[in-house]
Amino acid sequence: MEQVRRKIILVDDVKTNLAMGKDLLKTFYEVYPVLSAERLFELMENVTPDLILLDIEMPQINGYEAIQRLKADERFADIPVIFLTAKDDESSEMEGFDLGAVDYVTKPFSGPLLLKRISNQLLISQQKKELLANQEALSKHADNLEVKVCEKTAEVLELQNAIISTMADLVEFRDKMTGGHVARTQKYLRILVEAMIERGIYTDVVLYWDLEFFLLSAQLHDVGKIAISDLILNKPGKLTSDEFVIMMTHVPMGVDAIEQIINKTSEHAFLNHAVLIAGTHHEKWDGTGYPVGLRGENIPLEGRLMAIADVYDALISVRPYKEAFTHEEACRIIEESSGTQFDPVLIEVFRAVEDQFAQVVSEFVG
Secondary structure, three states, X not given: OOOOOOEEEEEOOOHHHHHHHHHHHOOOOEEEEEOOHHHHHHHOOOOOOOEEEXXXXXXXXXXXXXXXXXXXXXXXXXXXXXXXXXXOOHHHHHHHHHOOOOEEEEOOOOHHHHHHXXXXXXXXXXXXXXXXXXXXXXXXXXXXXXXXXXHHHHHHHHHHHHHHHHHHHHHHHHOOOOOOHHHHHHHHHHHHHHHXXXXXXXXXXXXXXXXXXXXXHHOOOOHHHHHXXXXXXXXXXXXOHHHHHHHHOHHHHHHHHHHHHHHHOOOOHHHHHHHHHHHHOOOOOOOOOOOOOOXXXXXXXXXXXXXXXXHHHHHOOOXXXXXXXXXXXXXXXXXXXXXXXXXXXXXXXXXXXXXXXXXXXXXXXX
């Protein structure tokens, strides 16, 4: 395949210089000699050169003015320009470079030297184009890769959510008296956490959470109930002491189930919350809760928050041993348990957003 000849425009107001230049260059390049800068711009509407040899001292538009116009036009700004001039003072040369020239050749010039300088500048220009093309290709590849990673991440999260939601649904399916409990408690938790952030409460902990992971994990707070007998889980009445002891085992069983998932997977950051929620949402601020009897801030924040959401929803729901409390009654019971069952700081947050809890309930009832 025949190699494409590079195009060079030679600009000089002296015809003999144009003739000499063309004779020198025509063996290697496709040469377009023009007598003025005006003619240069006319020609460039139809011909885009790979390089311009530009005389400085010309009437009407000199070389300095011409290069300024070239650099101001985005179509021509990247075309390399070599100045050809009889001036050999340093200030003129510096002015040429400042205006964007890539080289400065003093006339009369050596033919072989000029050819070498042209060859070097064309090589640099080509390498620059190839570099920019490679950068653009890499950028597109990176963008495509990022899109694929985001899509894959979304697929994994969707799968995780589906699995967890299914497990939570299985618990609710067996516990016939807690329909909608999981979905409602997630909404309560979002309300509480967003209110905490707004008020600057426990932000040294909460701001490091991924809220969506936290809410996703909250669905597993009662996953251990899968192992509890239906005779106890759905008993139409209050549990005996022995039955309640068995019921309490849903906490360590839930923790064990979640830890088994963690041990078998590499992507389990969202389950770190789940272990804490499942394991501590029945602990009480005064240390009288179960299964460990943790007290105060020794109870993880996840568990303290879930305790409020869980108890509120239990109070406003029908159970085999009780009727549903009203929203107002539920709020009173919870607020009276501040400092005993619940973190008093979180109860103040609850007071501020309790109307939003009522709205969640009405959405499910309505």
